[in-house]
Amino acid sequence: xxxxxIAEAEPQRSIIERAIAGDEMAFARxxxxxxxxxxxxxxFVCGDADIAEEAEQAAWSVAYRRLKELRDPDRLRPWxxxxxxxxxxxxxxxxxxxxxxxxxxxxxxxxxxxxxxALIDLADALGRLDPRxxxxxxxxxxxxxxxxxxxxxxxxxxxxVRVRLHRLLERxxxxxxxx
Amino acid sequence: MSEQxxxxxxxxxxxxxxxxxxxxxxARPIDSLAVSRAAMTSxxxxxxxxxxxxxxxxxxxxxxxxxxxxAVAVVLVGVVGVAVWSRPSNSGIGPTPSASASSAPxxxxxxxxxxxxxxxxxWQRPLPxxxxxxxxxxxxxxxxxxxxVGPDVGAASxxxxxxxxxxxxxVTATADTTGCAVGDLGVYRFALEGKGTFMTLTAIGTDxxxxxxxxxxxxxxxxxxxxxxxxxxxxPGTYQTTGFDPFTDDATPGRLSYTVPAGWKxxxxxxxxxxxxxxxxxxxxxxxxxxFIFMIAQPRLAAAFEEGxxxxxxxxxxxxxxxxxxxxxxxxxxxxxxATPPTAVTIxxxxxxxxxxxxxxxxxxxxxxxxxxxxxxxxxxxxGSGSGPSVGLAPNAPVRLILVDVGDGRTxxxxxxxxxxxxxxxxxAQVATAMPVIESLELHPPTP
Numbered sequence: 001x002x003x004x005x006i007a008e009a010e011p012q013r014s015i016i017e018r019a020i021a022g023d024e025m026a027f028a029r030x031x032x033x034x035x036x037x038x039x040x041x042x043x044f045v046c047g048d049a050d051i052a053e054e055a056e057q058a059a060w061s062v063a064y065r066r067l068k069e070l071r072d073p074d075r076l077r078p079w080x081x082x083x084x085x086x087x088x089x090x091x092x093x094x095x096x097x098x099x100x101x102x103x104x105x106x107x108x109x110x111x112x113x114x115x116x117x118a119l120i121d122l123a124d125a126l127g128r129l130d131p132r133x134x135x136x137x138x139x140x141x142x143x144x145x146x147x148x149x150x151x152x153x154x155x156x157x158x159x160x161v162r163v164r165l166h167r168l169l170e171r172x173x174x175x176x177x178x179x
Numbered sequence: 180m181s182e183q184x185x186x187x188x189x190x191x192x193x194x195x196x197x198x199x200x201x202x203x204x205x206a207r208p209i210d211s212l213a214v215s216r217a218a219m220t221s222x223x224x225x226x227x228x229x230x231x232x233x234x235x236x237x238x239x240x241x242x243x244x245x246x247x248x249x250a251v252a253v254v255l256v257g258v259v260g261v262a263v264w265s266r267p268s269n270s271g272i273g274p275t276p277s278a279s280a281s282s283a284p285x286x287x288x289x290x291x292x293x294x295x296x297x298x299x300x301x302w303q304r305p306l307p308x309x310x311x312x313x314x315x316x317x318x319x320x321x322x323x324x325x326x327x328v329g330p331d332v333g334a335a336s337x338x339x340x341x342x343x344x345x346x347x348x349x350v351t352a353t354a355d356t357t358g359c360a361v362g363d364l365g366v367y368r369f370a371l372e373g374k375g376t377f378m379t380l381t382a383i384g385t386d387x388x389x390x391x392x393x394x395x396x397x398x399x400x401x402x403x404x405x406x407x408x409x410x411x412x413x414x415p416g417t418y419q420t421t422g423f424d425p426f427t428d429d430a431t432p433g434r435l436s437y438t439v440p441a442g443w444k445x446x447x448x449x450x451x452x453x454x455x456x457x458x459x460x461x462x463x464x465x466x467x468x469x470x471f472i473f474m475i476a477q478p479r480l481a482a483a484f485e486e487g488x489x490x491x492x493x494x495x496x497x498x499x500x501x502x503x504x505x506x507x508x509x510x511x512x513x514x515x516x517x518a519t520p521p522t523a524v525t526i527x528x529x530x531x532x533x534x535x536x537x538x539x540x541x542x543x544x545x546x547x548x549x550x551x552x553x554x555x556x557x558x559x560x561x562x563g564s565g566s567g568p569s570v571g572l573a574p575n576a577p578v579r580l581i582l583v584d585v586g587d588g589r590t591x592x593x594x595x596x597x598x599x600x601x602x603x604x605x606x607x608a609q610v611a612t613a614m615p616v617i618e619s620l621e622l623h624p625p626t627p
Contacts, residue, residue: 022219030215039209057217
């Protein structure tokens with residue numbers, strides 16, 4: 001199914017317009033193209049695979065409902081990731097869980113070139129951050145967002161994001177033993 | 180203007196770790212069409228929802244150049260925060276579900292709105308009178324578009340929720356759980372008693388998810404008073420803070436009530452900081468015009484940067500109390516700050532002083548961030564070390580500051596700031612948006 005919905009090349013604007021019109025295949029193509037980013041950011045913010053799945057599904061619902069408000073098709077990816085990050089934040093808070101410690105140890109999940117101990121340290125460090133801070137870090141490093149985009153997504157000023165990110169990186173630097 | 184991409188080896192390492200950490204999530208297979216269908220179904224069911232999650236990016240193009248070029252002065256960074264400046268179903272998520280036909284009445288013709296606000300609470304099963312095996316309770320959380328039910332707050336199964344009539348809810352499972360498949364529909368009648376603190380849910384027809392029906396049907400007691408509202412878009416009306424205490428009295432917290440028109444949202448409602456965010460819909464081709472109102476209990480004057488300072492947390496200015504006159508006097512005397520003459524105001528019956536502040540355009544002082552020098556001047560820091568939002572001035576980022584004497588040597592700061600760089604005329608418009616809300620503030624002192 002995934003292959004079939006992403007196989008064709010079609011201008012993004014056209015796909016979005018068809019999705020807005022209710023074409024579920026068109027929306028499925030958007031889902032297929034952006035699921036990876038959505039799932040990553042949702043998991044990064046929640047730190048819990050189950051909550052992240054729910055957050056991602058909720059984010060797709062929000063995205064569909066608000067798709068007609070997307071003015072620039074080129075902004076689809078950051079727009080979607082912002083929604084996923086916010087849904088994940090909301091869900092993480094409502095769940096009152098701060099379980100950003102989940103690490104898969106299955107072979108496919110195990111990074112080949114990354115120190116697993118460092119991943120555990122990262123998970124521990126993220127567990128000490130609140131969901132908004134995790135969203136800031138996630139949007140930066142998963143989404144490649146600039147500070148202004150993160151601010152737009154999270155209701156912060158760009159400057160605030162820069163400063164907060166700077167401080168978060170300092171915390172991570174300590175937590176990851178990179179001083 | 181784009182930000183420079185980092186060449187910091189540590190940031191590159193973090194990027195690698197983050198990628199590895201999220202690889203399993205990103206690689207999780209899904210059925211895209213099933214996800215799409217579930218999303219469309221759920222969205223239609225709650226089409227009238229007023230939630231604005233993701234609205235910061237949704238529906239408005241953030242002009243990166245404008246943002247990056249500016250250094251806006253007021254920053255919300257949560258409970259631990261600081262402001263400085265910088266230079267410029269059928270879900271396929273999870274296991275593939277099987278299609279599930281609902282035997283509940285179809286909500287298609289009548290699912291018309293968000294869950295009524297009177298239901299937006301954490302609910303709990305009334306405890307039985309006698310202890311015993313039946314002591315186990317359950318929790319139910321309802322927001323305008325979501326229902327969660329489970330044995331505890333942290334283990335709830337979620338469904339999309341929408342109103343289908345004055346006393347009717349339609350719920351749609353959003354995830355596969357025991358006995359429940361994504362897309363399973365249930366329709367419930369709710370009845371409130373007393374002052375709305377007791378509710379009885381009764382299934383209309385049969386919920387396609389029998390487990391959910393068993394969990395939902397029956398009596399519920401409101402478990403949160405007053406209701407949490409952080410993160411919610413507010414309907415026009417009068418509200419009261421649930422965390423913020425302008426009097427900073429831990430033993431018997433005071434509260435703040437406020438009246439908002441449409442378009443306001445609570446961004447933070449912590450004990451020492453309360454933040455309202457106005458997010459009007461942007462016109463096509465126009466930038467967003469977010470306005471923030473920050474309320475800070477017991478603010479402290481932040482020390483000015485010394486030459487060569489590294490950007491970081493603000494430090495207190497020595498010898499300046501949190502008193503209104505002390506702070507106002509120090510700010511007016513601070514080099515680089517242009518301040519309007521102080522104006523006496525009354526906020527909720529308490530006297531205060533209003534000044535508008537902006538950075539002298541010729542000012543070049545500031546601090547040094549990893550990506551270069553930052554122009555700006557610290558103004559306020561929140562109470563306690565590293566807590567609460569902090570306030571500063573940056574180029575093209577004026578702020579309105581109102582300091583209110585709430586008695587016993589305590590002060591509350593109210594700050595109006597824009598999320599984007601602004602001209603004075605633009606700022607005036609933002610202030611005009613914010614002032615009616617500020618003028619509506621009522622302070623409720625602690626009651627022993």
